[in-house]
Amino acid sequence: MFVFAQQPSLANQFVAELRDVSIQKDRLRFRRNLERIGELMAYEISKTLPYNNVTIKTPLGTSETQLLRQQPVLATILRAGLPFHQGFANYFDGAENAFAGAYRGYNPSDQDEFEIAMDYIVGPDLSGKTLILSDPMLATGRSLEKVYHALLRYGIPAQTHIAAVIASPEGVRYVQRQLPQCHLWLGAIDTHLNEHSYIVPGLGDAGDLAYGAKV
Numbered sequence: 144m145f146v147f148a149q150q151p152s153l154a155n156q157f158v159a160e161l162r163d164v165s166i167q168k169d170r171l172r173f174r175r176n177l178e179r180i181g182e183l184m185a186y187e188i189s190k191t192l193p194y195n196n197v198t199i200k201t202p203l204g205t206s207e208t209q210l211l212r213q214q215p216v217l218a219t220i221l222r223a224g225l226p227f228h229q230g231f232a233n234y235f236d237g238a239e240n241a242f243a244g245a246y247r248g249y250n251p252s253d254q255d256e257f258e259i260a261m262d263y264i265v266g267p268d269l270s271g272k273t274l275i276l277s278d279p280m281l282a283t284g285r286s287l288e289k290v291y292h293a294l295l296r297y298g299i300p301a302q303t304h305i306a307a308v309i310a311s312p313e314g315v316r317y318v319q320r321q322l323p324q325c326h327l328w329l330g331a332i333d334t335h336l337n338e339h340s341y342i343v344p345g346l347g348d349a350g351d352l353a354y355g356a357k358v
């Protein structure tokens with residue numbers, strides 16, 4: 144498991160701005176910070192992927208280097224996943240992409256009870272590929288688990304990386320138990336979930352902060 148908060152990194156500045164009540168209301172900056180963390184995480188993950196030795200022809204000669212053997216498939220969960228996903232797409236610029244629409248469907252008689260509703264999913268063939276599934280918030284872990292299993296209809300990836308900006312300890316344990324084959328990449332692990340299954344201290348509602356409150 145990789146966690147930005149456990150080492151000195153510029154990423155921690157961007158996570159701090161996402162959390163800060165005096166900064167996070169600037170939607171453009173909130174989305175851009177998610178994107179910037181996605182870019183830095185893409186770079187960290189890129190160090191673990193397979194590469195080929197190649198020769199590049201320059202105007203003055205040749206240069207030996209290593210290039211990524213195969214672009215990953217980038218998957219994310221609407222809404223809050225979109226700006227974070229864009230950061231990955233900026234760096235893995237030839238990647239194929241998958242999207243799922245998932246959200247908490249609350250029980251009308253108990254606003255703390257919810258099921259993860261998923262009414263949209265689309266993706267390319269995943270067989271034998273590297274899958275990077277991103278969502279900024281890993282709270283209970285149920286959204287990521289549901290979407291990961293739904294994505295398997297497109298084939299079994301060779302390896303899967305799950306990327307989140309802020310996680311709860313409960314969510315990390317849940318994902319490690321339910322999806323032990325997946326590698327976890329996190330910005331920070333916070334202290335706990337509250338009674339509404341929100342991460343504390345967290346940042347609030349990532350989807351609303353990025354795109355506005357929904358009715």
Ligand SMILES: O=P(O)(O)OC[C@H]1O[C@H](OP(=O)(O)OP(=O)(O)O)[C@H](O)[C@@H]1O
Pocket residue numbers: 220221222223224245246247259278279280281282283284285286287314340348349350351
């Ligand atoms: O780990 P979990 O308990 O499943 O919670 C995390 C989910 O909650 C948020 O989405 P939300 O349902 O708020 O939808 P939104 O992005 O449309 O706001 C977040 O982006 C995750 O998808």
Ligand SMILES: O=c1cc[nH]c(=O)[nH]1
Pocket residue numbers: 223280282340341342343345346347348349350
């Ligand atoms: O803390 C949380 C939990 C779920 N979704 C969010 O946006 N924030």
Ligand SMILES: [Mg+2]
Pocket residue numbers: 223348349350351
């Ligand atoms: Mg939300």
